[in-house]
Structure formats: C-alpha cells, structure tokens
Amino acid sequence: MNRPRPIEYASATPQVREVFDDIRATRGVPDVNNFWKYLAADPALLKRTWETQKAVLAPGALDAVVKEMVYLAVSVTNSCEYGIACHTALARKAGMTDQMFTELMAVIGMANQTNRFADGFRLPIDEAFNK
Amino acid sequence: MNRPRPIEYASATPQVREVFDDIRATRGVPDVNNFWKYLAADPALLKRTWETQKAVLAPGALDAVVKEMVYLAVSVTNSCEYGIACHTALARKAGMTDQMFTELMAVIGMANQTNRFADGFRLPIDEAFNK
Amino acid sequence: MNRPRPIEYASATPQVREVFDDIRATRGVPDVNNFWKYLAADPALLKRTWETQKAVLAPGALDAVVKEMVYLAVSVTNSCEYGIACHTALARKAGMTDQMFTELMAVIGMANQTNRFADGFRLPIDEAFNK
C-alpha cells in the first residue's frame, strides 16, 4: 500500500477517538478534517500535534484571526495546497473579510518579491536592525 | 564588479533622491535602509517597488503591526536573513511586543510543520474547504 | 504544444530504449515510470540523469531504504507532489514499514518547524558546530 489512508471515527481506537472528540468540541464541528484522520495512523503523533496546535492557536497576545492569517501566509509561501484551502476556511470562520483576504495576499506577494531582491542584491544588514 | 553596490543620497540622481525623500518622510527616518540604496541601481525598479510597498503597507482593513508580522512570517519561511532583520525591526516599531513575537514564531513553526504533514500524507482537500 | 508529452517505448529511438531497458532491468519493473518517459524528450538529459540516479542510489554506506527515505524527506520539504508519490512507493518497496513512515514524517515535520525557529530567532551558530 503506497498511499496513506485516513482513519474514520467509526474504526478508530479509544486513544484516537479521545483526540478526535477534543478537536470536535474545541472547534465546534461535527467531524474532524482529513488532516487529523491521516495523522491518526500514529496515535502519539496525532495527540502531540493536536496539543501543540491547540496551545499555539489559543487566545493570547494575538487574535485568532491574525494567527489564522499568519498560518495562511506560511502555507502560501510553502505552496502547500491543503494548508491554503484549510486555513483560508479557518481564517474566514475567525472573521477574515474579503478585504482582509486581498490585503493579506498583497502583503504576502510583496514580501516574497522583496525577499528575493534582498538576497539577489546581496544586502548587508543595517546596523540599526542588529540592536 | 561582481558584487552590487549601494547608492548613497549624496551621489544619487534627482530621480532617486525624490524616492528616498518620500521614504524618509513616510517612515520618519533620517536615512533609508540598505534595501533602497541597492535597488537605486535601477531608478524605475526603485520607484515601482516603493510605490507598491507604500500602497500595500498603508492603513486598511489590516493593522500596520499585523501586516509587518505577516511580512516577517513570509521572510522566515523563505529563510531570508535581511527580510527577517528588517521586518522584525519594523514590526517592533509598529507595536509588536515580546509576547506577540514569540506567539508569532510559534504559529510560523506550527504552520511549517503541518504543511509538511499535509504534503507527506498526501491529503485530499475536504469538500467543505472548496465551497 | 504547451504541455510536455511522454515518449513510450514503442515509439522511442534506440538511444532512449537502451536507457529504458537498463532502468527496467535495474529495478525489475515491466515499464519505466512517467519521470523517464518525459525526460526522454532530451535523450542526453535522460541518460545523464539515469546514470547519476543509478550511481547515487546504489548500495554504499547508506542502505537503500535510508536513501529512499531521505529522497522522500526532500520531496516533502519541496512540496513536490510527484516526488512524494514516487519515493513513498520506492521506499515501501525497499522496506519502509508503516511505523518507519510515520516516524519519518514526525522528523520531517519537526525539522521544518525548528528550522524556522532558528531563522526567526536569528540564532548565532555555536562554536562547537564550527570545529
């Protein structure tokens, strides 16, 4: 079997179901998305990843919508199709409007462009940035 | 001459000085940073890049500090040393606190990790994300 | 014609067939996979790439399964869909078990996460690592 397979709730072990239940309760969704069904192939990896995600995306100094937009910015820069689809949806759910989305895309595009200029022109770092 | 060279204000053409002046006024800084001094090798590229940057980073639906943190997230994901140094400083200036910085790093790290899981497990995109 | 096209054995030149025959014999497969059929558009590129691949993946200080897992780790990090599909299959064939696969994914994810922390926190390299 070459292609990884998802594990559905119905056939999951109690250890996996416990994580699935927590994801569903935390996010208020009837079923977990594919990401978690595939990671369930390794229950310890599933549990660790969910606990990190839960801690990292919990309310803090940054708003939920800001965290999701940063997540989306990384996914776009990595050209990760699943991450883009998933975190566009999660950012929308957290309050990202149409205008916020296009402004976000504009910043992502700009940053990717100027990062290459910085490397291509072999820029030395300004003193002020090292303080 | 293999390595690109910066153009300082004193030796710049009027066309380049005009852009430098606008950057200094917009950002309230006594001198432009290296990025602009190197791009000045091509005055049209300098002008175009600054005008795009000014429009993209202007106040809008996203706060200045959010835009700078997104810029930093992209720079980190691209492993762009100059971009990281520059936009950490600009985000600080726009109000990023120590806690916001470490929360931002945590989200960037998490996203880079789960993007690879998504690709490595060959995840199909959930129906709900395509609506 | 915008999209590249594959060259099948039946319509291949003797020069291309010779490479296809060697791939089939070396790997013990009835037909070569798409990668080689597309590269055949340039017989010299096909031959050079196959010879490098054959030399690099031949038995040495690293086991075949280790080499294939490293290949997969690179493909995941590059977000290369074809490379991921192909080298998951080749790693399986070389002996990668389910547990080895999920442990590999865990390392890949961890490395991608901590690479970004290293860049984002602008870490100086420890003296010990330069010896």
Next chain:
Amino acid sequence: MNRPRPIEYASATPQVREVFDDIRATRGVPDVNNFWKYLAADPALLKRTWETQKAVLAPGALDAVVKEMVYLAVSVTNSCEYGIACHTALARKAGMTDQMFTELMAVIGMANQTNRFADGFRLPIDEAFNK
C-alpha cells in the same frame, strides 16, 4: 530591542532551568546550544518544543543516526544555516562517517534536481503510486 537575546542558565527561571537540565541530561552535554537559549524567551514554547523533539528523536523504528541525517536533509533543502551546522554535528555524534555524509549529500542533491524536473515537465502521477 530588535534582535532576540539568549537566556543563560545563570539568569533563567526555575521553569526554564528544568528544561535545560533535562536537555543536558538527555544529551550528555555541559550546556545547551543556542537554539534552546533563544526559545527560552517563551518558557511554554521551550518546553513544548523540547518535549516534541525528545519524543520524535527517541529510539524507534528508525536509528538515531538516520533520524539526524533526515533532519540534516530537511535543513539543507530549507537552506537553514543553523540547522545544517547543528544537525551535521548531531549526526556526526550519532555515528555518521565521512562516507555516509557525502552519500547523504549526493542523495539530497539528486532529489532536489529531480523534484524540479518532475514539476517542470508537469508529470502526471503513475497509477501504481496511488494504490
């Protein structure tokens, strides 16, 4: 303060020292490397990252040296200078010989080359890889 700063053991809180002590004991080193000193700016991030790293790199279906070489392969592909320096050292410590190192580099280089061929030639995935 634009540039992140390290936290040394002498000035660390008990919570941070506990993690530093565990890293030193687990790895048998007199001091932790810079990576951990900078992450200590956020004690929760430090603790979470170390616990994940410890679990992921613990003995399992893959040898310690294989895990470190995969870590190095990812770091090279991400062009992460710190990760390359650190995990070359850790892989050496885990048993990577000169020959294993150059074979590893050869595989990494080959994979990065053929990933681009796969994308550039727009390869459809072979049926066999989807089973």
Next chain:
Amino acid sequence: MNRPRPIEYASATPQVREVFDDIRATRGVPDVNNFWKYLAADPALLKRTWETQKAVLAPGALDAVVKEMVYLAVSVTNSCEYGIACHTALARKAGMTDQMFTELMAVIGMANQTNRFADGFRLPIDEAFNK
C-alpha cells in the same frame, strides 16, 4: 465562501474592464487568463500587478523569451503549478523551442542540485566573488 471566485468581463466594473482591455490589447488575446480574473477581486491590486508586469516584461536589455524562461525557472523552483503552466505557454509563444525548453530544464535541475551542495558543505564564499 471559502474559495476565491473569478470575475468575468461581463460582470466587471469599468475600473476592472479597463485593465482587462489593456491586457488583451498588449498580449493580443481574446480573453484574459484566470490569474487576472481572480486578482480582480481587488481592483487596486489588479491594476498595480498588471502595471508592474507590463513594465517588467517590456522589451529591454533582455529578450522577451529570456524573461519568460527566467519566469518559468522561478515558478519551477517554487513548485508553483499555475506559474509553470502559464509561463511555459507564454515562453512558447515568445519563441521557446523544444530544445530550448529541455536545456532550460537541465539548467534549473543542475542549479537546484548544486545550491544544496553549497549549503550542505557549508561553503565559504570565494574572495573573487565579493569584488
């Protein structure tokens, strides 16, 4: 609505139509490609992006076909499926022959391979390259 939607000419505002008309006239095509239809969600982003593209790809010291091949090289290295499809077609239209295409792929592959060797072997930059 999670997935971005295209804006067709028939339902576009006068501001968007003006940009679409200029793209059609400049490229001599009956309709704009999807890239522009999606960017039209933000008319200012659309206009800015098209004006930059038009200026950057205009005749200059580099031929149109060279610029399109460089565009393709970047798209392949970023693993950007749309960019690869689009700029293969535009490069073909600008005169890229079959042989030029396979030579281009060979250079892209070689560069991606040797970039990783350079990082993995931790190469110091030669004095001569800094002059």
Next chain:
Amino acid sequence: MNRPRPIEYASATPQVREVFDDIRATRGVPDVNNFWKYLAADPALLKRTWETQKAVLAPGALDAVVKEMVYLAVSVTNSCEYGIACHTALARKAGMTDQMFTELMAVIGMANQTNRFADGFRLPIDEAFNK
C-alpha cells in the same frame, strides 16, 4: 570534525587533480573555486557533478549568459548565498551588463510575487495552457 573541509590541489589525489585540471582549462582560471574543493571529499561525486555541469552549461540552443542568468534566478529563489555570489560572477564574466542584472532581478521578484498570488487565490489552470 563537524565542519566539512576543502581539498587543495597540492594535497589532492591524481583522480581529483584530473578533474581540477579540466575545470581550470575549461574555464580558463588559475584555481578552482571552493565549490569543487569541498566536493572533492568524494572524488566520484566531484567527477559526476563536474561532468554534468560541463554538459549542461556547454553552448547549445541557449547562450552561456542566459544559462548563467537562469542559474542565478534559481539560486536567488532558493536563498542560496553561495550560488548567488558564484553565479553573479559567472554571469558577469559571460556578458551580463548592469542593466541586464537589474532587469533579471525585476523578473525574479515579479515571478516570486505572482507565484504566491496564483497559489493563494487557488487558481484553476486555463484550458489553453494544457494543450
């Protein structure tokens, strides 16, 4: 020994010297650059890499300067500091003028920006690009 070490001509084996001699003769330089001195740690890898490089960069359907500029575009997109320094110098030697350099940078920047827009807006590929 954690850090790889270069092999100088004086202490090289006859097998390595043979490759170094060919590089010096082909490029008309008194000494090889660091890239080759480090790869010499594995004489077979050195020989294979040089032979591929020589074949790929030889005169063909693309000019030497075009090949070097594509090499530079890939190195910039990969954020590979050594590759950027080396291939800026080689492109200069092959005839890249100041204006060609800044036009090249403009195209690289533009492509990196629009690649992200293409992924972020989740663009479907136009029918015409698949023909």
